[in-house]
Amino acid sequence: MNFKEHLESLDIFRRVGKIADEMGMETYVVGGYVRDLILKRPCKDIDFVCVGSGIALAQKVADSFEEHVPLSVFKNFGTANIRLNDWEVEFVGARRESYRHDSRKPIVEDGTLQEDQERRDFTINAMAISVNAHNFGELIDPFDGLGDIKRKTIKTPTDPILTFSDDPLRMMRAIRFAAQLHFDIEPDTFLAIVHDAHRLQIVSAERIMDELNKIIMTAKPSYGFKLLFVSKLLQQFFPELVELQGVDSVGDKSHKDNFYHTLQVLDNISAMTDNLWLRWAAIMHDIAKPATKRFNQKVGWTFHGHEDKGARMVPGIFRRMKLPMDERMKYVQKLVRLHLRPIALVSDKVTDSAIRRLLFDAGDDVNDLMTLCRADITSKNNNKVQRFLANFDKVEKKLVEVEEKDQVRNFQPPVSGEEIMEIFDLKPSRIVGDLKEEIKEAILEGQIQNNKAEALELLYKLANQKGLKKQH
Structure with a gap:
């Protein structure tokens, strides 16, 4: 050159x-x-x-x-x-x-x-x-x-043990450069990372996360995560992800390795989006599987409730890692909590009510949720993958149809708490919240349309049953 x-x-x-x-x-x-x-x-x-x-x-x-x-x-x-x-x-x-x-x-x-x-x-x-x-x-x-x-080699200019001992963040940088450039790490340099992995503990969480996010944003993040895992660096700051690794068997019943499944989901989603926090949702979607793993003689291994427990784990992990404790964390938490919901809607018998509830709960993030669900299909059986994707096409079609008809995404009940208090001369109280909730439920169940006239009609009927008299 x-x-x-x-x-x-x-x-x-x-x-x-x-x-x-x-x-x-x-x-x-x-x-x-x-x-x-x-x-x-x-x-x-x-x-x-x-x-x-x-x-x-x-x-x-x-x-x-x-x-x-x-x-x-x-x-x-x-x-x-x-x-x-x-x-x-x-x-x-x-x-x-x-x-x-x-x-x-x-x-x-x-x-x-x-x-x-x-x-x-x-x-x-x-x-x-x-x-x-x-x-x-x-x-x-x-x-x-x-x-x-x-x-295509990452190598230190001088003794790697000294290089990494002096500044342990360089171990994260070695893996970040390898992931960004699709390079290998020279053997002695990699062995020095393994040797000094524990030294990462003197580095601030903010600096570690800065490098980790750059790894997450590479074209194929699984490569960087595998290097982090094998080098023992991942164990220093993300033990929850490490715990996903491994397969348990009882008789002929085994579950998949959820660590490598998670990395595949991360790669899948990275091919679809550059949204860092949607990629984080892929990393976290099964994070509670070790805590919810049970063996049932009839059905084999189960992970019931891992989506709810996983959502509850998100704030603690984000706080410890010094990741943002704001709307970005809530977005990841929401997608973790909801990531199984669309799978339950693939049946032809699914009701409009179930679709309305998903639209209401996911709000503007429903499209990102569907992207995560598609990325979560990691079977080696191509026919099975195509069948699942076709099912998600049906769910997305239903979501569009119901949203056009009912407009429930992010909706607020047509009658506010302030209006209820004014109509019945009430102070802020549980009964006001109950009335609002019943109107919302009626809309989601399709018992009334999402408009003020039908909401007020139901309100007066419910109030009458509770012995409330209209004041205004």
């Missing part, structure tokens, strides 16, 4: 090189930008390393533009960055790092380019291209990162 030609084609590289020469400063573009340039992947983050003050270089570069360029300086880290349209450009001085055993925060000192490359996590991220005039476009690759890209 002609790096010089590429760098010359972009103003930022020519500009930084010219200013670096004026300042007498060795300067290189490093890391992810170089890696992605070789891999022909899009990258909007450019990292420059200079032997000297990165902040001083960033200031000069920002000042060189006629228009105002936003400059952010982080003195504590010795870094600065500028934004150029949709480019994020960071400047840092070359440095060497050392670590204490109980912290992943490095002790930083000024260093040479080679020391800066040695401290990098992987060989594919330790390459640099010079922007100085005398060797503009020259690749500096002391650890054969280029060769590892050709070999």
